[in-house]
Every structure is written in C-alpha cells, then in structure tokens.
Amino acid sequence: MQKVILSNPTDFDGEISIIEQLLMDESLIFHLRKPGKSLKEYEDFLRQIQPKCYRKIVLHSHYELINKYNVKGVHFTETFRQSIDDATLFNTVKMLRKHRLSVSCSLHTLNAIENLSFKADYVFLSPILKSISKTDYVGVFTMDELQFYFHVRKSNTPVYALGGIREENRAFLERIGFQGYVLMGSVWEKYFQAEN
Template sequence: MIVISNPTEIANEHQIIQALFEEGLELFHIRKPDASEEKLRCYIAAIDSKYHCKLVLHQQYNLVAEFQLERLHFSEKVRQTIPDNFQKLVPFLSTSVHTIADFNNLSERYDAAFISPIYPSISKTDYKPTQNLLEQTKERTNWKTKWIALGGISAENIAATLTQGFDDVALLGTIWNSTNPIQNFKKCQKIVHTYLP
C-alpha cells in the first residue's frame, strides 16, 4: 500500500510519516508541487534515513543523489518531456496516467503507474471520474507495470477496487483528511493484506 504526502504542510506531518513507516508503510510518495528545493531538502532530511529507500520523489529530482534516493515519480506532463538520463538516475520509476490506453502504452521502464481518479476525490473538491476506470481494467495488456488505483480510495472501497484487478492502492485524502490518520491507515492496510499477497 502507498501513501502520498499532503500537497501542503500540515500539523505533525513528520510524526505521522514516522508512525506510518513504523506500522509497515511500503512506499511514501513525496509530492509537494509548490515546495522549493530547500524546503524539500529539509522535508526529506526530517524523515529518518532508514526509510529513505521507501521514498518516491515527485519533483526537485536533483535531490536524488544528495539523499541517495532510489525512486522517482513522473507526472503525465513531465513523462512526455523528461530526458532519458533522468530515467537512468534510479532503479525504480513510477508515473501517472488517466486512461487505460496510456497505461498499456507505457515503456517497460516504468515499474508502477497511478491511474486516477477511480472515485470522487477525498482531498480535491469536484475532482471525480469522467469514465469508469474500474471497468477499464478488463482492457489491460501491460503486465510489466504495476497498476495502482488512486483517487477517493478509502477503507470502504479498497476491497472492491482490488478485486477489479488493480495491483495496489494509493492513499492521500483518506489519510491526511482524517482525524486519526494512523488508525485509518491500519484499517486500510488490514483490508489490503486480505487481498494482496
């Protein structure tokens, strides 16, 4: 299971991140679109270095070498313009797509891809699906890249999502908009472990 950072700073954020890792969080995506390089440097430095191998960076890619990070994520827009040498910086690459056709056409270089929104977003007002992405899993032909559901994922719909053929889920709003993010994480994690080996 994956957790994506809240785009903006929130209270006790690093304590929550630490607790998520202690509870067995597999990957933490750092997506802070408005953060400067220095701000992001401080953000990463505040995360225990033993968990840096589980961090996935969404921007300020030059910080990869400084923190010896192993994972990058490219947005759909960035993926179309990124130089090849960036793809060789790390052993693990993920990206974002919004249609099954784009997913099926991804290079084998991508280990995982988010597709969104699956359900109406918890964190973004009025961000909802314009097509039934759950149904589109039947059209999947790309089996090299992990297929990750994003957008409106919560404890209430994880089971239905994973039984439709997704390889994993990514959580954002269900964690950061919660009054008890750790409890919510554990609840979701338990459901995921029921469906995924």
C-alpha cells in the same frame, strides 16, 4: 496488494511525526509530493524525516536529491514527462535503474498505460472514484470498463488506483484487477479532523 500513501500537498503541524509513524508499516511506500516547494524547501522537509525512513520514500520532484539521499525512487509527473523528449526520458530511466531506484508515473487513461514509452515499476491511474480532497475531481472510468481492461490488457505494468480511495476499498479494487492503491485524502482528513 501494494499500499501507497501520498503526502498531503501542503505542510501542517506534526506532519513529520505522522509520516515517520506511517513508515513503521514495512509494506508501505510513501510518495513525497509537495508541489510548489523550491529545491531548498523540499530538501529541508525531507531532512526532517529520519534517514532510516528514506528507502521507503519516492520523490515527486527535485529528482537531483537522489544523489544525496538514499530514497526508494522517483515518480514522474505528467508535467515532467511532457517537458522532455522520449530519448531523454529513456536515458533518465536507464540511469535510475543503474542506481536501483524505482520509477513510477501518473496516468489518466487506459491507453496511456499501454503506450508508456518506458518500463515503469508501477503507475497510478486516476481518478477512479470521487476525490476526497479535491471537490471537482471525480471518477472517469466505469467499473465494467476497468474490469474488461484488466482482463484483456497487454501491459503487465502494475496499476495502482488513485482518487477517492479509502482503506476499505481494497478488496473491491483487487476484484477489479488493480495491483495496488494510493491513499491521500482519506489518510490526512483523519488528522485534520482530530485538530478541530
């Protein structure tokens, strides 16, 4: 089962060193999501990470940086997907594939997985459980609904659970049918608690 860690949305002291330590796990994929950062700020952040780690990093914005850094791939946000037409999206995915980059996106309904207009390497489905980092973000799927979906679905795109996920949820999520899981709040809360 694939494990993904999503960066903390805001910067904090010692973050780069923690990211590099996490990336020592060979099986891990790291998603760099820093909403609100300008291209320069995002690139400055990325440049602080050792280049040997780049091939495990997926960018959530400022996709033009794929031309300068040897990253793993890109993650299309819902905002980005809604800002372009299907033909442009298709051509963008085609170009990314040509460069051997992974393509993923975030979805919030089961129908969206079935109706995705391009072939993704994997998708995040959220929210699955009550969020750890966002107090008003609660799970919207029943476990029965998810199990039924994975039993009858037509799409073979790997689906990764996001929202309220902890490492100890892994076996439970695998039984439901997920192919991966995304950690965010459960990872970063440890470091914030250690500071206090």
